[in-house]
Amino acid sequence: MKKSLASASVLALLSSGGAFAQECTDPVQITWSTIAGFYTDAMAGFVKSFEDENCAKVTVVNIDNSQLYNKQVIEMVGQTGAYDVVTLETAEKAEFAENGFILPMTEFFKDKQAIIDDVSPTLRAMTVEYKGDVWGLPYYTYSSGMFVRQDLLDDPTEQAAFKAKYGYDLAAPTTWEQHRDIAEFFTRKAGDMLKGQPLDKDFFGVGLMAGPFPEIQDELSAPLWGMGSDWLNAEGKVPVDDVEKVLNDYLALMKFAPRAALTVTYDGVMNQMKDCQIAMTHGFFLDQWPNAVKTEENCAGAKMAAIEAPMKKAYVGGFLLAVSSSSANPDMAMKFVAHIGGPVIQQQFAEMGGASTLTSVLTNPMFATPEKRTTNGQYATLNQVFSSMAGFSSNLFKTPFGAKIYNTMQIPLQSAASGQITARQAAEQLAADVEKICGGPCPIAN
Amino acid sequence: MSSTPASSGPAAMPKTKGAGLSDRWFSVLLIAPAMLITLIFAILPLAQALDVTFRMGDLSRGKIGDYVGLENYRVVFADSAFWQAGWVTLKFTVVAVGLQMILGVGIAFLLHGATFAKGLTRSLLILPLATSAAVTGLFWRYLYDTQFGVMNWVLGSLGLPEPNWLGDYTIALWSVVLFDIWQWTPFVALIALAGLQALPKEPFEAAELDGASRWRILTTLTFPLLKPVLFLVLVLRTIDCVRLYDAVAVLTRGGPGTATETMTFYLYRTGLKLFRMDYASTMAVFFLYVMLVAAVFALTPLLKQFTDRAKEA
Numbered sequence: 065m066k067k068s069l070a071s072a073s074v075l076a077l078l079s080s081g082g083a084f085a086q087e088c089t090d091p092v093q094i095t096w097s098t099i100a101g102f103y104t105d106a107m108a109g110f111v112k113s114f115e116d117e118n119c120a121k122v123t124v125v126n127i128d129n130s131q132l133y134n135k136q137v138i139e140m141v142g143q144t145g146a147y148d149v150v151t152l153e154t155a156e157k158a159e160f161a162e163n164g165f166i167l168p169m170t171e172f173f174k175d176k177q178a179i180i181d182d183v184s185p186t187l188r189a190m191t192v193e194y195k196g197d198v199w200g201l202p203y204y205t206y207s208s209g210m211f212v213r214q215d216l217l218d219d220p221t222e223q224a225a226f227k228a229k230y231g232y233d234l235a236a237p238t239t240w241e242q243h244r245d246i247a248e249f250f251t252r253k254a255g256d257m258l259k260g261q262p263l264d265k266d267f268f269g270v271g272l273m274a275g276p277f278p279e280i281q282d283e284l285s286a287p288l289w290g291m292g293s294d295w296l297n298a299e300g301k302v303p304v305d306d307v308e309k310v311l312n313d314y315l316a317l318m319k320f321a322p323r324a325a326l327t328v329t330y331d332g333v334m335n336q337m338k339d340c341q342i343a344m345t346h347g348f349f350l351d352q353w354p355n356a357v358k359t360e361e362n363c364a365g366a367k368m369a370a371i372e373a374p375m376k377k378a379y380v381g382g383f384l385l386a387v388s389s390s391s392a393n394p395d396m397a398m399k400f401v402a403h404i405g406g407p408v409i410q411q412q413f414a415e416m417g418g419a420s421t422l423t424s425v426l427t428n429p430m431f432a433t434p435e436k437r438t439t440n441g442q443y444a445t446l447n448q449v450f451s452s453m454a455g456f457s458s459n460l461f462k463t464p465f466g467a468k469i470y471n472t473m474q475i476p477l478q479s480a481a482s483g484q485i486t487a488r489q490a491a492e493q494l495a496a497d498v499e500k501i502c503g504g505p506c507p508i509a510n
Numbered sequence: 511m512s513s514t515p516a517s518s519g520p521a522a523m524p525k526t527k528g529a530g531l532s533d534r535w536f537s538v539l540l541i542a543p544a545m546l547i548t549l550i551f552a553i554l555p556l557a558q559a560l561d562v563t564f565r566m567g568d569l570s571r572g573k574i575g576d577y578v579g580l581e582n583y584r585v586v587f588a589d590s591a592f593w594q595a596g597w598v599t600l601k602f603t604v605v606a607v608g609l610q611m612i613l614g615v616g617i618a619f620l621l622h623g624a625t626f627a628k629g630l631t632r633s634l635l636i637l638p639l640a641t642s643a644a645v646t647g648l649f650w651r652y653l654y655d656t657q658f659g660v661m662n663w664v665l666g667s668l669g670l671p672e673p674n675w676l677g678d679y680t681i682a683l684w685s686v687v688l689f690d691i692w693q694w695t696p697f698v699a700l701i702a703l704a705g706l707q708a709l710p711k712e713p714f715e716a717a718e719l720d721g722a723s724r725w726r727i728l729t730t731l732t733f734p735l736l737k738p739v740l741f742l743v744l745v746l747r748t749i750d751c752v753r754l755y756d757a758v759a760v761l762t763r764g765g766p767g768t769a770t771e772t773m774t775f776y777l778y779r780t781g782l783k784l785f786r787m788d789y790a791s792t793m794a795v796f797f798l799y800v801m802l803v804a805a806v807f808a809l810t811p812l813l814k815q816f817t818d819r820a821k822e823a
Contacts (some may be wrong), residue, residue, distance in 0.1 A: 134782045141569050141785075159570060276679075276765030324656040326677030326766055336657070353609070471783045479767025484679045501784065 065388065094148040096385075097136055097483075099148035100126035103204050103383065104192030106216075106416050107404065114403045120396050127190070133467060136226035140165035140388060149400055150499025152200075154381040154461055155192050155470035158509065161194045162464035167385040168197040172398045179406050182422045184450035189457045191382045191421075195509050202421040203413070208282065209355045209378060209445045212344040214248060214369035219259045222506075225249075240287050240313060240374045247320035250343035259365065269320035271333035271342040274481040279329055281473045282379040286347030289458065290375025294458035295469070296419050300506035302495035304488075311480050317346070318481060326482050331355075338362050347378040350449070351419035354441035370442040374497060376452035382421050384398045391475035414440060423447070463506040472497050538626075559791040567788030574787065582792040592793060594768060595637070595776035602683060602772060603710075603751040610747055613691065614698025615740065621699065622706045637695035641718060643693060647760030651676070652687045654761070674763050679769040686761055686770055690751070698743050705739030738815055742818045745808050752801065 096111075098104050104126050110364030111122045125147065127135050133156060139146045140160070152160055160166045173180050180188065180198060191202045216222055217234055228232035230245050237243040249293040252258060254265045273279040281295075284307075288295065293306035318325060322336055334355045336342045340363035353370050360366045372378070386406055387397040403409060407424055414420040414431060425431070426447050431440040458464050473494055480490035498506060513771065563582050566575030586592055608815060617635075621628060638646065653660050654675035662672035675685040686718030709732070717727050733740075755774040764771035764779070771779075777797070 081704070163571060194593075251728070276763035322657060323677060326674060327656065334816055341657070392611045429610060468784050475764075475768060478765055479679075482677065482679045482766030482769070484767040484769060 071376075074307070075437060077292060085100050089120050091121040092115065092393050093121050093123070094391070094397050094400060095123045095125060095146065096149040097127055097139075097147040098131065098149075098151040099129045099132055099391065100381065101129070103418075105116050106413060106418055110404060110412065112407045114400055115133055118396065118399060118403075119276075120400070136246075137165075140390065143390040145388070145390040145392050147388050148393055148397040150386055150388055151451075152384040152386055153470070153503045154384070156467040157199055157384055157386075158194050158462060159464045159467045160386065161197070161199050163332070164468065166199055167337050167389050167394055169200055169387065169401065170196075170198045172402070173198050173275075174306075176402060178349070179402060179422075181403075182407060182424050184421070184423050185428075186380055186450040186453045186456065187382055187421055190380045190461050191384045194462070200384045200386035201401050202384050203404045203410070205380075205382040205419050205446070206284065206349040206351045206423045207378070207380045207382070207446060208347045208373060209306070209344055209350045209450055210237075210371050210373045211348055211352070211450050212369050212371060213342075213363075213366055214258065215365050215367040216343050217246075218367070222249075222258075222330075229507070233448070236369070236371045237374045240451040243344075243374050244320075245315055246344065265341070266322075268322050268336070268342045268486070270317055271332055271336045271345050271346070272314075272317065272321040272325040272481075273329055273348075274314075274318065274325045274333065274478060275327045275329050276478055277329040278471060278474050279495050280314075280477045281470065282349075283346045284314060284380075284477065285458070286373045286378040287313060287375070288376035289456070290373070293474070294459050296463060296498070296506055296508065298459070298508065300459070300463065300502065301419075301502075302498050304491045307491035307494060308487045310479065311490055315480065315487060321477060324442065326478075329389075340366070344356060347373045349379075350442040350446050354417050356438050357438050357441060370445040372387055372448050377456070377506070378449065378453075380449070380453060381454075381468060387427075404494065414443075419446070423450075459506075459508045462509045463502070464509075465502045465506050468501045469498050469506070472501065526792060543770060560788055560795055562791040563795050567786065567791065569785035569787045578788075582788045583796075586789055586792045586796065589789075591771075591776060592773075595771050595773045598769075598771060599754070599773040601751060602687060602690075602754060603748060605684075606687045606694075606751050607744065607747045608621065609687070609691050610695045610698050611740070611744060613695045614743070615702050616700035617695065617699035618706055621703050632700065635700055638693045638696055643689075643756040644760055646693060647689065647757050651761055652691075654685060678764055679766045682766055682769045684763055686754075686757055690754070690763060691755055692741060692748060694750070694756075698747065701743045702736070709735050717722050738812060741808075741812055745805070745812070748808075749801070749805070 081375050098107075104124060108124065111124060112215070114120060115122055121365060132151065133153065136147065136152075140150075150160070150166065150347055152166075152505060161168070179201065180192070183202065187202060187205060187207065192198055192200065213275070214236075217236060223234045226246075226249050229249065232242075234249075237246055250258075250267065250269040252263055252267045254263050255439045256263050256267070258267055273283055274298065285295070287310040288306060291306065291310070293303050293310075295302065295307075322341055324332060324336070328336075333342070333345055333348065334352055337345070337356055337359050338365045340359070350370055356370070358366050385401045387394050387401060391397045407422055410420045410425045411423045413430070414428070419442070420426055426443045427432050430436070430445050460469065463469070476485070476490040476493040476497065479485045479493070480487050485493070517789075520534050522755055557720050564579060568575070572643075622630060624631070632646055652658070655661060656672070656674050656677060658677075661675065665672050667758040695758050709741055713731055713735075714727065717731055752785075753774050754772050755778065758770050758775045759778075764775045773793070777790050777793050780793065
């Protein structure tokens with residue numbers, strides 16, 4: 065029955081598309097600047113359906129993630145109209161909104177409130193809303209939790225040894241102190257035993273992303289937010305003592321991570337996991353679940369789990385689709401945003417293994433089946449993360465300087481991670497850099 | 511007499527050029543396209559950059575702002591990261607260029623004296639130069655990889671320490687230097703080899719007949735005759751190293767921390783990550799000024815030598 069319904073839908077879609085194609089002689093041109101890679105490849109098919117339904121021609125411009133922000137800002141400042149739809153990282157939203165680079169979509173979504181309501185309130189607060197307006201829709205979320213080797217936590221030999229050493233039961237960490245203990249416990253040399261078997265290479269307690277990429281700040285957001293602090297306090301300044309504290313804890317963890325921690329980004333950590341080198345991650349992007357779960361194929365007896373980060377706080381982020389204020393066709397661009405971020409496409413995106421942003425998709429029982437575990441197995445955890453973080457929003461996302469701060473902060477943080485400077489010096493340098501960027505205390509929107 | 515070449519030449523020239531142009535205007539016409547391109551793509555942007563150095567220029571706020579006098583220069587000169595980047599650039603340039611010159615000239619001498627597989631070796635030397643640093647840098651990043659890289663695999667197999675090539679702040683810069691040496695030493699070698707092959711034979715034959723030692727020939731004949739070529743390579747490599755960006759961007763992104771952040775990379779970060787075009791332009795103008803001064807000092811003897819030779823000819 066399901067099959068015949070699906071076939072009928074496809075036929076209907078094709079026939080309507082075909083009919084439109086005959087009528088559509090002068091399609092409206094829009095251009096979408098976005099991130100090269102899976103996120104965009106998966107969207108190519110959805111772009112086609114939008115074109116067919118709306119008599120539009122969408123040109124997708126793939127840009128490497130490291131250059132996307134720069135390129136978009138230049139086009140926005142020049143008001144070139146080169147991009148109608150732009151893709152923004154969470155920390156960039158306020159800057160684009162404040163400077164008039166993107167158009168508010170509050171009015172547009174007035175009769176489509178259901179779509180906005182479908183975005184988890186936590187994700188909505190972080191990625192969609194700014195100063196009471198709606199600025200687009202996220203189409204992909206890389207919100208963080210943690211990945212652990214559940215088989216290690218469940219092993220009776222390891223449990224007994226852990227209890228003997230630390231005096232409490234080995235289980236998924238709920239505090240950062242426990243996380244540290246587990247990282248230390250599982251750090252072993254080649255030849256040592258793990259789950260009763262000798263290791264043929266060194267094994268590490270944790271994989272860290274301390275390389276020269278804007279990810280060490282994503283990791284550190286988890287303990288910083290977890291301790292009730294933020295990258296910017298209410299006065300718009302960096303809380304130096306708090307940053308120093310989490311950075312010192314992070315430095316202590318570096319001992320239990322592969323040395324490559326200082327050069328890798330998220331894919332490097334995933335490679336370490338799949339290469340049976342690490343027991344768990346720090347705060348980590350849950351969208352990487354399909355990658356992480358491959359560890360089970362590579363490492364004998366491995367069982368992966370996606371869990372919430374200790375203290376139930378971690379980086380929440382998503383790629384926001386927004387409409388450029390210099391767009392020549394803003395109406396069509398807004399329709400496109402609603403199309404890609406809307407429930408139909410998000411459902412299809414999820415079926416392809418994408419990390420959807422809509423609650424209706426994330427809670428859809430069809431993705432909770434054992435067959436879907438390897439592609440969508442992180443959805444339940446993602447919902448828990450959003451639920452645990454309900455009502456939370458970082459000041460980093462409420463300042464129009466958020467993007468610049470975000471793009472700068474890995475430098476002092478990584479300097480400390482590499483031992484070039486101390487945690488205190490890094491925290492002070494970060495505070496000075498932020499003050500320089502904002503020209504004083506950073507303005508924080510309510 | 512009117513039909514002699516001396517008098518008929520100049521008189522006939524305007525006819526062939528058409529429109530009765532004088533030699534002076536004809537030469538102006540010839541260089542005009544090049545000058546126009548230079549004006550549009552170099553002089554005008556430079557003038558605009560100079561203008562921006564005296565203004566508030568936070569591009570992400572939408573536009574270039576009001577004039578602020580010398581404030582940007584004050585900020586840049588007081589910026590420790592700027593001087594740190596300058597120091598990194600200087601260290602990189604001195605070591606990389608120095609080693610490239612020594613190794614390159616050494617290879618050139620070996621090749622010059624080689625009797626076997628000379629052509630093949632010369633062709634192989636071109637390979638590192640044939641691909642951009644952005645691509646080869648990516649290969650090297652994998653070679654340097656602490657866990658999966660070939661370098662550490664080889665070192666580990668030999669029981670030697672396995673460095674964290676790009677992650678250890680004490681050696682990351684030297685890892686970039688090593689990459690640059692791999693890529694650009696062949697350039698020095700090939701140019702030096704061409705210079706060696708172009709040297710006149712007579713003075714060397716005379717020196718041999720006079721019983722001069724190899725060392726004497728090398729110091730009194732080979733190097734002095736090769737000096738203009740080597741000097742040119744030195745200047746070219748220095749300029750290239752001073753504006754190093756691509757290798758850093760691909761290998762380390764300036765990290766760990768700021769350990770490999772060169773002047774150009776810092777300029778890029780300031781201009782295109784923070785969008786402070788005012789600071790970036792100020793750095794660029796200062797950078798250009800330093801380079802111009804250095805170039806004038808470095809190139810004057812060379813230009814003089816070329817001019818003298820032209821006069822002699």
